[in-house]
Amino acid sequence: MFKKVLIANRGEIAVRAIRACRELGLKTVAVYSEADKNSLHVELADEAICIGPPNPSESYLDIPKIMAALEVSKADAVYPGYGFLSENPKFAEIVERSGAKFIGPSSEVLAKIGDKVLAKKVAKEVGLPLVPGSEEPLEFTDALKLASRIGYPVVIKAAAGGGGRGIRIIRDERELREKFPVAKKEAETSFGDGRLYLEKYVMKPKHIEFQVIADEWGNVYVLGERECSIQRRHQKLIEEAPSVSVSEEKRKEISQKVAEFCKALGYTSAGTVEFLMDEDGNFYFMEMNGRIQVEHPVTEMVTGYDIVKLQIISAMGEEIKLPEIKINGFAIEFRINAEDPDTFMPSPGLIETLRIPGGPGVRVDTHIYQGYAIPPYYDSLIAKLIVWGRTREEAIARGKRALEEFKIEGHNLKTNIEFHKRVLNQKEFIEGKHDVNFVERMLV
Ligand code: MV4
DSSP states (O other), X not given: OOSEEEEOOOHHHHHHHHHHHHHTTOEEEEEEEGGGTTOHHHHHSSEEEEEEOSSGGGTTTOHHHHHHHHHHHTOOEEEOOSSTTTTOHHHHHHHHHHTOEESSSOHHHHHXXXXXXXXXXXXXXXXXXXXXXXXXXXXXHHHHHHHHHHOSSEEEEEEEEETTEEEEEEOSHHHHHHHHHHHHHHHHHHHSOOOEEEEEOOSSOEEEEXXXXXXXXXXXXXXXXXXXXXXXXTEEEEEEESOTTSOHHHHHHHHHHHHHHHHHXXXXXXXXXXXXXXXXXXXXXXXXEOSOOTTHHHHHHHHOOOHHHHHHHHHTTOOOOOOOOOOOSEEEEEEEEOBOTTTXXXXXXXXXXXXXXXXXXXXXXXXXXXXXXXXXXXXXXXXXXXEEESSHHHHHHHHHHHHHHOEEEOTTOOOSHHHHHHHHTOHHHHTTOOOTTHHHHHHO
């Protein structure tokens, strides 16, 4: 049991966590950088401690500063959110050793899933399908042999890469001979780790991920999937649940294996298991993320569970007992970014006019308010609009309606609201046939 939670994050997810704590009767401590002194999370928390300059490396990423705030506030748990220190096994271990509770998986589990080769090994052992290819890093001659066995096109991935960094498509043997050494050098300079592996290239894949919540008593629940194929340069823009492309039968099959995977890892707290799905509906395990994700609200809208509260309850050591998971209706999340719609570059500024949508089936998770100045130091996510409908068609109509209501204006301030409206009018999206290359195609 704990009584006071330090929120080691900022923005909408810090606000989201404070809300969950308050509903559970827990006190909260906000930490903030000098750029965030007028932030909503600072205002809503019971206490707030400034931890340094705007630069994340001197504040939200600075472990000694967070640990000092933990000590002076006498908080007995840490909520890491997403990004920043959330998946850092060293940070989790330091929190654990301090005697406070890290609200997330154990430091050992974070280290295990952070090792992509090890995670794949465990996935394979429980029967989760992998993309055909080398399950371990390989050298040039073995890459040539493997590629001719599985057939081109293939992809080369850096073992230390992630989030789309260090991935290359190779069409034929000539290109493999040319690019393999280049990829190796690049991986060495970018990641300090030149290990590469090779996979069959999955064409037109969808990004499908399964939400998990697990307690410390061995219970693992899979709260269905999300489809996150609407993305640009590995930044997700729209996510939905459930995926129209996943049958009830397939959902059951993958959920079962995802639960076994989590049990094999000794997983606790919330987590997400990511897959690529090909045009024939085949799933391929990619990786597991050991954090709450930006897009968790779509799962909350279709399952009725408060995933952040479940994370906290799990961290308290309580047993989580849930009936069979039922998916009700369809939810879509639109990430509202303060960015230039043409260049996708961040566009921070002062919010002078703000009109937040509401009404049936509409949820807005945000830290912004009228008069708030968006600082330039952090990511450009300023709000999440989540809509729910009994059918996907109703959710899309609600999305259009709510996006029309949404007004965020200010000097030099631009958002991607118009981009979202465009997506909702695309035939490919309406029919649910979009893959991870949809945005690139739409923009030409
Ligand atoms: C792939 C792939 C096709 N085939 N692997 C990019 C990020 C990394 N986590 C996995 N990624 C991909 N791996 C094989 N064998 C296509 C992608 C990919 C992608 C995956 C998920 C979401 C968006 C993507 C955008 C481009 C490429």
